Amino acid sequence: MGLKVAMVAGEPSGDLLASRIIDGIQKIQPEVHFTGIGGPNMRSRGMQIQHPMDKLSVFGYADALKQLPSLIRTYTSLKNNLIAHKPDVFVGVDAPDFNLRLEQKLREKGVPTVHFVGPSIWAWRYERIHAIKKAVSHMLVLFPFEVDIYRKEGIPVTFVGHPLASQIPVKPDMQAARLRLGLSPDSRILAILPGSRASEIKLLAPRFLQTAQLLLKHDPMLQFIVPVVNEKRQQDFDGIYSSIPVKNLKTFSATDTGRPIAWDVMEACDAALVASGTASLETALFKKPMVISYVISPLMKKLMEWKSGQLKPYVPWVGLPNILLKEFAVPEILQDDAIPENLAAACINAMENTVYIQEVKQKFLLLHETLRQDTARLAAQAILRAANSPA
Incomplete structure:
Protein backbone atom coordinates (compact mmCIF):
# COMPACT_ATOMS: atom_id res chain seq x y z
CA MET A 1 0.00 0.00 0.00
CA GLY A 2 1.19 3.54 -0.75
CA LEU A 3 1.33 6.52 1.52
CA LYS A 4 -1.45 6.82 4.11
CA VAL A 5 -2.80 10.33 4.73
CA ALA A 6 -5.47 10.99 7.37
CA MET A 7 -7.51 14.18 7.04
CA VAL A 8 -10.27 15.95 8.94
CA ALA A 9 -12.47 18.77 7.60
CA GLY A 10 -15.52 19.91 9.51
CA GLU A 11 -17.64 22.11 7.25
CA PRO A 12 -18.30 22.83 3.55
CA SER A 13 -15.49 25.38 3.14
CA GLY A 14 -13.02 22.94 4.73
CA ASP A 15 -14.26 20.11 2.52
CA LEU A 16 -13.55 22.24 -0.56
CA LEU A 17 -10.10 23.28 0.69
CA ALA A 18 -9.19 19.70 1.58
CA SER A 19 -10.31 18.38 -1.81
CA ARG A 20 -7.85 20.76 -3.51
CA ILE A 21 -5.06 19.46 -1.29
CA ILE A 22 -5.93 15.89 -2.26
CA ASP A 23 -5.74 16.93 -5.93
CA GLY A 24 -2.28 18.38 -5.33
CA ILE A 25 -0.98 15.30 -3.52
CA GLN A 26 -2.36 12.94 -6.18
CA LYS A 27 -0.59 14.89 -8.92
CA ILE A 28 2.76 14.41 -7.18
CA GLN A 29 2.18 10.93 -5.73
CA PRO A 30 -0.82 9.07 -7.23
CA GLU A 31 -0.72 6.01 -4.95
CA VAL A 32 -1.97 7.62 -1.74
CA HIS A 33 -4.73 6.32 0.52
CA PHE A 34 -6.85 9.03 2.19
CA THR A 35 -9.05 8.44 5.22
CA GLY A 36 -10.77 10.47 7.95
CA ILE A 37 -13.64 12.93 8.23
CA GLY A 38 -14.85 14.90 5.25
CA GLY A 39 -17.63 15.82 2.88
CA PRO A 40 -18.73 15.17 -0.69
CA ASN A 41 -15.76 16.88 -2.36
CA MET A 42 -13.26 14.77 -0.42
CA ARG A 43 -15.28 11.61 -1.00
CA SER A 44 -15.34 12.30 -4.74
CA ARG A 45 -11.50 12.20 -4.70
CA GLY A 46 -11.59 8.66 -3.32
CA MET A 47 -11.19 9.42 0.39
CA GLN A 48 -12.51 6.81 2.81
CA ILE A 49 -14.98 8.68 5.02
CA GLN A 50 -14.88 7.23 8.55
CA HIS A 51 -17.39 9.78 9.87
CA PRO A 52 -19.53 12.29 7.93
CA MET A 53 -18.50 15.92 8.08
CA ASP A 54 -21.85 16.87 9.63
CA LYS A 55 -20.66 15.33 12.90
CA LEU A 56 -18.33 18.32 13.32
CA SER A 57 -20.52 21.05 11.80
CA VAL A 58 -21.22 22.99 14.96
CA PHE A 59 -21.12 26.74 15.47
CA GLY A 60 -19.16 27.93 18.45
CA TYR A 61 -19.48 27.01 22.09
CA ALA A 62 -23.26 26.89 22.46
CA ASP A 63 -23.80 24.43 19.63
CA ALA A 64 -20.75 22.44 20.72
CA LEU A 65 -22.19 22.02 24.21
CA LYS A 66 -25.45 20.70 22.80
CA GLN A 67 -23.65 18.18 20.61
CA LEU A 68 -20.86 17.37 23.04
CA PRO A 69 -21.70 13.65 23.49
CA SER A 70 -21.71 13.09 19.73
CA LEU A 71 -18.49 15.08 19.29
CA ILE A 72 -16.76 13.07 22.00
CA ARG A 73 -17.82 9.77 20.43
CA THR A 74 -16.60 10.88 17.01
CA TYR A 75 -13.32 12.18 18.38
CA THR A 76 -12.62 9.05 20.44
CA SER A 77 -13.51 6.70 17.60
CA LEU A 78 -11.31 8.49 15.08
CA LYS A 79 -8.40 8.96 17.51
CA ASN A 80 -8.34 5.28 18.46
CA ASN A 81 -8.56 4.20 14.84
CA LEU A 82 -5.73 6.47 13.73
CA ILE A 83 -3.48 5.45 16.63
CA ALA A 84 -4.15 1.79 15.86
CA HIS A 85 -3.56 2.23 12.11
CA LYS A 86 -0.94 4.96 12.06
CA PRO A 87 -1.09 7.19 9.00
CA ASP A 88 2.14 8.55 7.54
CA VAL A 89 0.86 12.07 8.12
CA PHE A 90 -2.25 13.72 9.51
CA VAL A 91 -3.73 16.87 7.97
CA GLY A 92 -6.24 18.88 9.98
CA VAL A 93 -8.17 21.35 7.85
CA ASP A 94 -9.48 24.21 9.96
CA ALA A 95 -11.85 22.99 12.79
CA PRO A 96 -9.15 23.92 15.36
CA ASP A 97 -11.05 22.91 18.51
CA PHE A 98 -11.32 19.35 17.20
CA ASN A 99 -8.17 19.06 15.12
CA LEU A 100 -5.59 20.56 17.47
CA ARG A 101 -6.57 18.11 20.22
CA LEU A 102 -6.37 15.23 17.81
CA GLU A 103 -3.10 16.47 16.34
CA GLN A 104 -1.45 16.64 19.75
CA LYS A 105 -2.44 13.04 20.56
CA LEU A 106 -1.22 11.78 17.19
CA ARG A 107 2.03 13.74 17.35
CA GLU A 108 2.74 12.21 20.77
CA LYS A 109 2.39 8.82 19.07
CA GLY A 110 4.92 9.75 16.40
CA VAL A 111 2.56 10.85 13.62
CA PRO A 112 3.64 14.05 11.82
CA THR A 113 0.82 16.59 11.84
CA VAL A 114 0.07 19.38 9.41
CA HIS A 115 -2.58 21.97 10.13
CA PHE A 116 -4.07 23.86 7.20
CA VAL A 117 -5.67 27.24 7.91
CA GLY A 118 -4.08 28.82 10.93
CA PRO A 119 -6.53 29.68 13.72
CA SER A 120 -7.20 33.42 13.88
CA ILE A 121 -4.90 33.96 16.86
CA TRP A 122 -4.15 37.41 15.42
CA ALA A 123 -7.76 38.33 16.33
CA TRP A 124 -8.75 36.13 19.29
CA ARG A 125 -6.91 34.15 21.98
CA TYR A 126 -3.27 34.49 21.00
CA GLU A 127 -2.40 32.17 23.88
CA ARG A 128 -3.55 29.26 21.69
CA ILE A 129 -0.11 29.47 20.11
CA HIS A 130 1.21 27.28 22.93
CA ALA A 131 -1.25 24.48 22.15
CA ILE A 132 -0.46 24.85 18.46
CA LYS A 133 3.25 24.47 19.13
CA LYS A 134 2.62 21.16 20.91
CA ALA A 135 0.19 19.85 18.33
CA VAL A 136 1.47 20.92 14.92
CA SER A 137 4.57 19.72 13.08
CA HIS A 138 3.96 22.18 10.23
CA MET A 139 1.46 25.00 9.78
CA LEU A 140 0.05 25.95 6.38
CA VAL A 141 -1.35 29.48 6.28
CA LEU A 142 -3.62 31.20 3.80
CA PHE A 143 -2.47 34.77 4.33
CA PRO A 144 1.06 36.22 4.06
CA PHE A 145 0.94 38.23 7.29
CA GLU A 146 0.54 34.99 9.29
CA VAL A 147 4.01 33.69 8.42
CA ASP A 148 5.83 36.08 10.78
CA ILE A 149 3.54 35.09 13.67
CA TYR A 150 4.43 31.41 13.50
CA ARG A 151 8.12 31.94 12.67
CA LYS A 152 8.46 34.15 15.72
CA GLU A 153 7.13 31.28 17.85
CA GLY A 154 9.43 28.69 16.24
CA ILE A 155 6.66 26.80 14.43
CA PRO A 156 7.50 25.60 10.90
CA VAL A 157 5.17 27.44 8.52
CA THR A 158 4.46 27.81 4.81
CA PHE A 159 2.35 30.45 3.09
CA VAL A 160 0.40 28.54 0.44
CA GLY A 161 -1.98 31.26 -0.68
CA HIS A 162 -5.72 30.83 -0.64
CA PRO A 163 -6.96 28.07 -2.97
CA LEU A 164 -10.09 30.08 -3.68
CA ALA A 165 -7.92 32.68 -5.40
CA SER A 166 -6.87 30.07 -7.96
CA ARG A 372 -3.29 33.61 -5.99
CA GLN A 373 -0.63 30.97 -5.46
CA ASP A 374 -0.40 27.34 -6.57
CA THR A 375 -1.96 26.35 -3.25
CA ALA A 376 -2.59 22.70 -4.06
CA ARG A 377 1.05 22.14 -5.10
CA LEU A 378 2.59 24.13 -2.24
CA ALA A 379 0.40 22.43 0.36
CA ALA A 380 0.99 18.98 -1.13
CA GLN A 381 4.76 19.47 -1.13
CA ALA A 382 4.75 20.54 2.54
CA ILE A 383 2.53 17.60 3.54
CA LEU A 384 4.67 15.06 1.70
CA ARG A 385 7.81 16.52 3.32
CA ALA A 386 6.17 16.23 6.71
CA ALA A 387 5.23 12.61 6.00
CA ASN A 388 8.92 11.83 5.60
CA SER A 389 10.04 13.77 8.67
CA PRO A 390 9.88 12.91 12.39
CA ALA A 391 6.84 14.23 14.24
Whole structure:
Protein backbone atom coordinates (compact mmCIF):
# COMPACT_ATOMS: atom_id res chain seq x y z
CA MET A 1 0.00 0.00 0.00
CA GLY A 2 1.19 3.54 -0.75
CA LEU A 3 1.33 6.52 1.52
CA LYS A 4 -1.45 6.82 4.11
CA VAL A 5 -2.80 10.33 4.73
CA ALA A 6 -5.47 10.99 7.37
CA MET A 7 -7.51 14.18 7.04
CA VAL A 8 -10.27 15.95 8.94
CA ALA A 9 -12.47 18.77 7.60
CA GLY A 10 -15.52 19.91 9.51
CA GLU A 11 -17.64 22.11 7.25
CA PRO A 12 -18.30 22.83 3.55
CA SER A 13 -15.49 25.38 3.14
CA GLY A 14 -13.02 22.94 4.73
CA ASP A 15 -14.26 20.11 2.52
CA LEU A 16 -13.55 22.24 -0.56
CA LEU A 17 -10.10 23.28 0.69
CA ALA A 18 -9.19 19.70 1.58
CA SER A 19 -10.31 18.38 -1.81
CA ARG A 20 -7.85 20.76 -3.51
CA ILE A 21 -5.06 19.46 -1.29
CA ILE A 22 -5.93 15.89 -2.26
CA ASP A 23 -5.74 16.93 -5.93
CA GLY A 24 -2.28 18.38 -5.33
CA ILE A 25 -0.98 15.30 -3.52
CA GLN A 26 -2.36 12.94 -6.18
CA LYS A 27 -0.59 14.89 -8.92
CA ILE A 28 2.76 14.41 -7.18
CA GLN A 29 2.18 10.93 -5.73
CA PRO A 30 -0.82 9.07 -7.23
CA GLU A 31 -0.72 6.01 -4.95
CA VAL A 32 -1.97 7.62 -1.74
CA HIS A 33 -4.73 6.32 0.52
CA PHE A 34 -6.85 9.03 2.19
CA THR A 35 -9.05 8.44 5.22
CA GLY A 36 -10.77 10.47 7.95
CA ILE A 37 -13.64 12.93 8.23
CA GLY A 38 -14.85 14.90 5.25
CA GLY A 39 -17.63 15.82 2.88
CA PRO A 40 -18.73 15.17 -0.69
CA ASN A 41 -15.76 16.88 -2.36
CA MET A 42 -13.26 14.77 -0.42
CA ARG A 43 -15.28 11.61 -1.00
CA SER A 44 -15.34 12.30 -4.74
CA ARG A 45 -11.50 12.20 -4.70
CA GLY A 46 -11.59 8.66 -3.32
CA MET A 47 -11.19 9.42 0.39
CA GLN A 48 -12.51 6.81 2.81
CA ILE A 49 -14.98 8.68 5.02
CA GLN A 50 -14.88 7.23 8.55
CA HIS A 51 -17.39 9.78 9.87
CA PRO A 52 -19.53 12.29 7.93
CA MET A 53 -18.50 15.92 8.08
CA ASP A 54 -21.85 16.87 9.63
CA LYS A 55 -20.66 15.33 12.90
CA LEU A 56 -18.33 18.32 13.32
CA SER A 57 -20.52 21.05 11.80
CA VAL A 58 -21.22 22.99 14.96
CA PHE A 59 -21.12 26.74 15.47
CA GLY A 60 -19.16 27.93 18.45
CA TYR A 61 -19.48 27.01 22.09
CA ALA A 62 -23.26 26.89 22.46
CA ASP A 63 -23.80 24.43 19.63
CA ALA A 64 -20.75 22.44 20.72
CA LEU A 65 -22.19 22.02 24.21
CA LYS A 66 -25.45 20.70 22.80
CA GLN A 67 -23.65 18.18 20.61
CA LEU A 68 -20.86 17.37 23.04
CA PRO A 69 -21.70 13.65 23.49
CA SER A 70 -21.71 13.09 19.73
CA LEU A 71 -18.49 15.08 19.29
CA ILE A 72 -16.76 13.07 22.00
CA ARG A 73 -17.82 9.77 20.43
CA THR A 74 -16.60 10.88 17.01
CA TYR A 75 -13.32 12.18 18.38
CA THR A 76 -12.62 9.05 20.44
CA SER A 77 -13.51 6.70 17.60
CA LEU A 78 -11.31 8.49 15.08
CA LYS A 79 -8.40 8.96 17.51
CA ASN A 80 -8.34 5.28 18.46
CA ASN A 81 -8.56 4.20 14.84
CA LEU A 82 -5.73 6.47 13.73
CA ILE A 83 -3.48 5.45 16.63
CA ALA A 84 -4.15 1.79 15.86
CA HIS A 85 -3.56 2.23 12.11
CA LYS A 86 -0.94 4.96 12.06
CA PRO A 87 -1.09 7.19 9.00
CA ASP A 88 2.14 8.55 7.54
CA VAL A 89 0.86 12.07 8.12
CA PHE A 90 -2.25 13.72 9.51
CA VAL A 91 -3.73 16.87 7.97
CA GLY A 92 -6.24 18.88 9.98
CA VAL A 93 -8.17 21.35 7.85
CA ASP A 94 -9.48 24.21 9.96
CA ALA A 95 -11.85 22.99 12.79
CA PRO A 96 -9.15 23.92 15.36
CA ASP A 97 -11.05 22.91 18.51
CA PHE A 98 -11.32 19.35 17.20
CA ASN A 99 -8.17 19.06 15.12
CA LEU A 100 -5.59 20.56 17.47
CA ARG A 101 -6.57 18.11 20.22
CA LEU A 102 -6.37 15.23 17.81
CA GLU A 103 -3.10 16.47 16.34
CA GLN A 104 -1.45 16.64 19.75
CA LYS A 105 -2.44 13.04 20.56
CA LEU A 106 -1.22 11.78 17.19
CA ARG A 107 2.03 13.74 17.35
CA GLU A 108 2.74 12.21 20.77
CA LYS A 109 2.39 8.82 19.07
CA GLY A 110 4.92 9.75 16.40
CA VAL A 111 2.56 10.85 13.62
CA PRO A 112 3.64 14.05 11.82
CA THR A 113 0.82 16.59 11.84
CA VAL A 114 0.07 19.38 9.41
CA HIS A 115 -2.58 21.97 10.13
CA PHE A 116 -4.07 23.86 7.20
CA VAL A 117 -5.67 27.24 7.91
CA GLY A 118 -4.08 28.82 10.93
CA PRO A 119 -6.53 29.68 13.72
CA SER A 120 -7.20 33.42 13.88
CA ILE A 121 -4.90 33.96 16.86
CA TRP A 122 -4.15 37.41 15.42
CA ALA A 123 -7.76 38.33 16.33
CA TRP A 124 -8.75 36.13 19.29
CA ARG A 125 -6.91 34.15 21.98
CA TYR A 126 -3.27 34.49 21.00
CA GLU A 127 -2.40 32.17 23.88
CA ARG A 128 -3.55 29.26 21.69
CA ILE A 129 -0.11 29.47 20.11
CA HIS A 130 1.21 27.28 22.93
CA ALA A 131 -1.25 24.48 22.15
CA ILE A 132 -0.46 24.85 18.46
CA LYS A 133 3.25 24.47 19.13
CA LYS A 134 2.62 21.16 20.91
CA ALA A 135 0.19 19.85 18.33
CA VAL A 136 1.47 20.92 14.92
CA SER A 137 4.57 19.72 13.08
CA HIS A 138 3.96 22.18 10.23
CA MET A 139 1.46 25.00 9.78
CA LEU A 140 0.05 25.95 6.38
CA VAL A 141 -1.35 29.48 6.28
CA LEU A 142 -3.62 31.20 3.80
CA PHE A 143 -2.47 34.77 4.33
CA PRO A 144 1.06 36.22 4.06
CA PHE A 145 0.94 38.23 7.29
CA GLU A 146 0.54 34.99 9.29
CA VAL A 147 4.01 33.69 8.42
CA ASP A 148 5.83 36.08 10.78
CA ILE A 149 3.54 35.09 13.67
CA TYR A 150 4.43 31.41 13.50
CA ARG A 151 8.12 31.94 12.67
CA LYS A 152 8.46 34.15 15.72
CA GLU A 153 7.13 31.28 17.85
CA GLY A 154 9.43 28.69 16.24
CA ILE A 155 6.66 26.80 14.43
CA PRO A 156 7.50 25.60 10.90
CA VAL A 157 5.17 27.44 8.52
CA THR A 158 4.46 27.81 4.81
CA PHE A 159 2.35 30.45 3.09
CA VAL A 160 0.40 28.54 0.44
CA GLY A 161 -1.98 31.26 -0.68
CA HIS A 162 -5.72 30.83 -0.64
CA PRO A 163 -6.96 28.07 -2.97
CA LEU A 164 -10.09 30.08 -3.68
CA ALA A 165 -7.92 32.68 -5.40
CA SER A 166 -6.87 30.07 -7.96
CA GLN A 167 -10.36 28.63 -8.39
CA ILE A 168 -12.22 31.92 -8.80
CA PRO A 169 -11.53 33.73 -12.09
CA VAL A 170 -9.55 36.95 -11.91
CA LYS A 171 -12.03 38.44 -14.38
CA PRO A 172 -15.56 37.31 -13.44
CA ASP A 173 -18.10 36.85 -16.24
CA MET A 174 -21.30 38.28 -14.82
CA GLN A 175 -23.36 37.72 -17.97
CA ALA A 176 -22.33 34.06 -18.27
CA ALA A 177 -23.29 33.50 -14.63
CA ARG A 178 -26.66 35.13 -15.18
CA LEU A 179 -27.23 32.92 -18.20
CA ARG A 180 -26.47 29.82 -16.12
CA LEU A 181 -28.96 30.94 -13.47
CA GLY A 182 -31.63 32.03 -15.93
CA LEU A 183 -31.45 35.67 -14.84
CA SER A 184 -32.01 38.81 -16.87
CA PRO A 185 -28.78 40.27 -18.26
CA ASP A 186 -29.95 43.83 -17.60
CA SER A 187 -31.45 43.63 -14.10
CA ARG A 188 -29.87 45.14 -11.04
CA ILE A 189 -29.26 42.20 -8.71
CA LEU A 190 -28.33 42.00 -5.04
CA ALA A 191 -27.05 38.68 -3.71
CA ILE A 192 -28.18 37.79 -0.20
CA LEU A 193 -25.87 35.36 1.62
CA PRO A 194 -27.01 34.77 5.21
CA GLY A 195 -24.55 31.93 5.88
CA SER A 196 -24.43 28.16 5.66
CA ARG A 197 -25.17 27.29 9.30
CA ALA A 198 -28.63 26.95 10.79
CA SER A 199 -27.78 29.43 13.55
CA GLU A 200 -26.60 32.02 11.01
CA ILE A 201 -29.75 31.74 8.93
CA LYS A 202 -31.90 31.99 12.06
CA LEU A 203 -30.27 35.25 13.14
CA LEU A 204 -29.39 36.87 9.81
CA ALA A 205 -32.04 35.84 7.29
CA PRO A 206 -34.87 37.84 8.96
CA ARG A 207 -32.76 41.01 8.97
CA PHE A 208 -31.60 40.46 5.40
CA LEU A 209 -35.13 39.83 4.12
CA GLN A 210 -36.45 42.91 5.93
CA THR A 211 -33.60 44.83 4.30
CA ALA A 212 -34.71 43.54 0.90
CA GLN A 213 -38.24 44.76 1.60
CA LEU A 214 -36.88 48.25 2.28
CA LEU A 215 -34.71 48.16 -0.85
CA LEU A 216 -37.74 47.38 -2.98
CA LYS A 217 -39.28 50.66 -1.86
CA HIS A 218 -36.17 52.40 -3.21
CA ASP A 219 -36.06 50.33 -6.41
CA PRO A 220 -39.13 48.16 -7.15
CA MET A 221 -37.30 46.44 -10.02
CA LEU A 222 -34.38 45.24 -7.89
CA GLN A 223 -33.81 41.47 -8.02
CA PHE A 224 -32.54 39.29 -5.15
CA ILE A 225 -30.77 35.94 -5.40
CA VAL A 226 -30.00 33.61 -2.49
CA PRO A 227 -27.83 30.45 -2.55
CA VAL A 228 -28.58 27.58 -0.17
CA VAL A 229 -25.99 24.88 0.51
CA ASN A 230 -28.32 21.95 1.12
CA GLU A 231 -31.93 20.89 1.66
CA LYS A 232 -31.82 21.51 5.41
CA ARG A 233 -30.72 25.11 4.94
CA GLN A 234 -33.36 25.54 2.24
CA GLN A 235 -36.00 24.48 4.76
CA ASP A 236 -34.57 26.83 7.38
CA PHE A 237 -34.60 29.74 4.94
CA ASP A 238 -38.06 28.93 3.56
CA GLY A 239 -39.51 28.90 7.08
CA ILE A 240 -38.33 32.47 7.60
CA TYR A 241 -39.15 33.60 4.07
CA SER A 242 -42.77 32.46 4.47
CA SER A 243 -43.26 35.09 7.18
CA ILE A 244 -41.10 37.78 5.52
CA PRO A 245 -41.90 37.46 1.81
CA VAL A 246 -39.88 39.45 -0.70
CA LYS A 247 -40.91 40.18 -4.26
CA ASN A 248 -38.34 39.43 -6.99
CA LEU A 249 -36.41 36.90 -4.86
CA LYS A 250 -35.09 33.56 -6.11
CA THR A 251 -33.22 30.87 -4.21
CA PHE A 252 -30.71 28.53 -5.85
CA SER A 253 -29.64 25.14 -4.54
CA ALA A 254 -26.34 23.33 -4.91
CA THR A 255 -25.73 21.68 -8.28
CA ASP A 256 -23.72 18.65 -9.33
CA THR A 257 -21.25 20.66 -11.41
CA GLY A 258 -18.56 20.68 -8.73
CA ARG A 259 -18.84 24.48 -8.56
CA PRO A 260 -20.50 25.92 -5.42
CA ILE A 261 -23.86 27.49 -6.25
CA ALA A 262 -22.84 30.50 -4.16
CA TRP A 263 -20.12 31.24 -6.71
CA ASP A 264 -22.66 31.52 -9.53
CA VAL A 265 -24.72 33.82 -7.32
CA MET A 266 -21.71 35.99 -6.45
CA GLU A 267 -20.58 36.17 -10.06
CA ALA A 268 -24.07 37.08 -11.28
CA CYS A 269 -24.82 39.88 -8.81
CA ASP A 270 -24.04 43.60 -8.84
CA ALA A 271 -23.41 43.66 -5.08
CA ALA A 272 -23.93 41.44 -2.06
CA LEU A 273 -25.24 41.49 1.48
CA VAL A 274 -23.14 38.80 3.08
CA ALA A 275 -22.49 37.13 6.41
CA SER A 276 -18.96 37.58 7.72
CA GLY A 277 -16.80 34.55 7.02
CA THR A 278 -15.34 32.78 4.00
CA ALA A 279 -18.22 34.02 1.85
CA SER A 280 -17.02 37.61 2.26
CA LEU A 281 -13.60 36.65 0.88
CA GLU A 282 -15.21 34.77 -2.01
CA THR A 283 -17.34 37.82 -2.78
CA ALA A 284 -14.20 39.97 -2.79
CA LEU A 285 -12.46 37.57 -5.18
CA PHE A 286 -15.45 37.98 -7.51
CA LYS A 287 -14.77 41.76 -7.28
CA LYS A 288 -18.20 42.60 -5.92
CA PRO A 289 -19.00 45.53 -3.62
CA MET A 290 -20.56 44.16 -0.47
CA VAL A 291 -22.01 44.89 2.91
CA ILE A 292 -20.74 42.54 5.61
CA SER A 293 -23.00 41.80 8.55
CA TYR A 294 -23.07 39.41 11.46
CA VAL A 295 -25.12 38.82 14.57
CA ILE A 296 -24.54 36.37 17.40
CA SER A 297 -26.84 35.65 20.31
CA PRO A 298 -26.21 37.28 23.72
CA LEU A 299 -25.31 33.85 25.13
CA MET A 300 -22.80 33.20 22.38
CA LYS A 301 -21.27 36.65 22.89
CA LYS A 302 -20.83 36.02 26.61
CA LEU A 303 -19.34 32.59 25.96
CA MET A 304 -16.85 34.04 23.46
CA GLU A 305 -15.84 36.78 25.87
CA TRP A 306 -15.46 34.26 28.69
CA LYS A 307 -13.52 31.75 26.62
CA SER A 308 -11.20 34.31 25.05
CA GLY A 309 -10.88 36.74 27.94
CA GLN A 310 -11.53 39.52 25.40
CA LEU A 311 -14.42 41.88 24.84
CA LYS A 312 -13.49 42.30 21.17
CA PRO A 313 -10.91 41.12 18.61
CA TYR A 314 -7.34 42.42 18.60
CA VAL A 315 -7.94 43.83 15.11
CA PRO A 316 -10.66 46.40 14.35
CA TRP A 317 -12.20 44.41 11.48
CA VAL A 318 -14.19 41.17 11.32
CA GLY A 319 -14.56 40.75 7.55
CA LEU A 320 -11.69 38.94 5.82
CA PRO A 321 -11.43 41.46 2.95
CA ASN A 322 -11.01 44.30 5.43
CA ILE A 323 -8.56 42.33 7.59
CA LEU A 324 -6.37 41.58 4.58
CA LEU A 325 -6.55 45.12 3.22
CA LYS A 326 -6.12 46.56 6.74
CA GLU A 327 -8.91 49.07 6.21
CA PHE A 328 -12.69 49.34 6.14
CA ALA A 329 -12.81 48.82 2.39
CA VAL A 330 -16.40 47.62 2.75
CA PRO A 331 -18.84 48.36 5.57
CA GLU A 332 -19.27 46.02 8.51
CA ILE A 333 -22.65 46.33 10.20
CA LEU A 334 -22.75 44.11 13.25
CA GLN A 335 -24.89 43.12 16.22
CA ASP A 336 -27.28 45.87 17.39
CA ASP A 337 -26.33 48.06 14.43
CA ALA A 338 -27.48 45.36 12.00
CA ILE A 339 -30.97 46.75 11.56
CA PRO A 340 -32.67 46.78 8.15
CA GLU A 341 -32.44 50.57 7.79
CA ASN A 342 -28.65 50.58 8.21
CA LEU A 343 -28.17 47.55 5.98
CA ALA A 344 -30.38 49.00 3.24
CA ALA A 345 -28.53 52.34 3.19
CA ALA A 346 -25.18 50.56 2.87
CA CYS A 347 -26.52 48.29 0.12
CA ILE A 348 -27.76 51.28 -1.89
CA ASN A 349 -24.27 52.81 -1.70
CA ALA A 350 -22.70 49.50 -2.78
CA MET A 351 -24.96 49.38 -5.85
CA GLU A 352 -25.10 53.05 -6.87
CA ASN A 353 -21.92 54.87 -5.80
CA THR A 354 -19.90 54.41 -8.99
CA VAL A 355 -16.66 55.94 -7.67
CA TYR A 356 -16.76 53.72 -4.58
CA ILE A 357 -17.58 50.66 -6.69
CA GLN A 358 -14.55 51.13 -8.94
CA GLU A 359 -12.23 51.74 -5.98
CA VAL A 360 -13.42 48.58 -4.23
CA LYS A 361 -13.05 46.47 -7.37
CA GLN A 362 -9.46 47.66 -7.85
CA LYS A 363 -8.58 46.85 -4.24
CA PHE A 364 -10.08 43.39 -4.61
CA LEU A 365 -8.10 42.78 -7.80
CA LEU A 366 -4.81 43.51 -6.00
CA LEU A 367 -5.92 41.30 -3.11
CA HIS A 368 -6.69 38.48 -5.55
CA GLU A 369 -3.24 38.69 -7.09
CA THR A 370 -1.58 38.47 -3.67
CA LEU A 371 -3.52 35.37 -2.62
CA ARG A 372 -3.29 33.61 -5.99
CA GLN A 373 -0.63 30.97 -5.46
CA ASP A 374 -0.40 27.34 -6.57
CA THR A 375 -1.96 26.35 -3.25
CA ALA A 376 -2.59 22.70 -4.06
CA ARG A 377 1.05 22.14 -5.10
CA LEU A 378 2.59 24.13 -2.24
CA ALA A 379 0.40 22.43 0.36
CA ALA A 380 0.99 18.98 -1.13
CA GLN A 381 4.76 19.47 -1.13
CA ALA A 382 4.75 20.54 2.54
CA ILE A 383 2.53 17.60 3.54
CA LEU A 384 4.67 15.06 1.70
CA ARG A 385 7.81 16.52 3.32
CA ALA A 386 6.17 16.23 6.71
CA ALA A 387 5.23 12.61 6.00
CA ASN A 388 8.92 11.83 5.60
CA SER A 389 10.04 13.77 8.67
CA PRO A 390 9.88 12.91 12.39
CA ALA A 391 6.84 14.23 14.24
